[in-house]
Amino acid sequence: MLTQRSRYALRAMLFLAEHPAGGPPIPMNRIAEAANVPRKFLELILADLREAMLLHSHRGKMGGYCLSRPTHLISLGEIVRVIEGPLALVPCVSRTAYRPCKDCKDEASCAIRIAMARVRDETARILDGTSLADAVAEDLAAA
Secondary structure, eight states: OOOOOHHHHHHHHHHHHSOTSSSSOOOOHHHHHHHTTOHHHHHOOOHHHHHHHSSEESSSSOOOOEEOOOGGOBBBHHHHHHOOOOSSSSGGGGGSSSOOTTTOOOOOOOHHHHHHHHHHHHHHHHEEEEEBHHHHHHHHOOO
């Protein structure tokens, strides 16, 4: 299940994606209000996204945040991985944080592992195949 932290991150990034590239940075207070995220919590989330180079931050009176790449080059999968870590529901199918399950007798024939690998692959396909631009366009089309 997606954590509240990830939902906040996605809402903040989608809000930033709605603003024109090259425009002025968006102040954190404005992002927090528009994305309905507590400011202190948002500060930590934006720091993680900035560290992952998905955002740029600008200091000062006219400071704020802007996306570091065009919206079509940032996927929802990237955002979720920054906040959550691997998409795998069990560690034995993770591509970046693999660990064998302690109670598994035969990983190669484990029905749980096989099913969870399919879940991971489909989740990654959908999230990695959906850019901020796609999500904003879908949101606008639904409105």
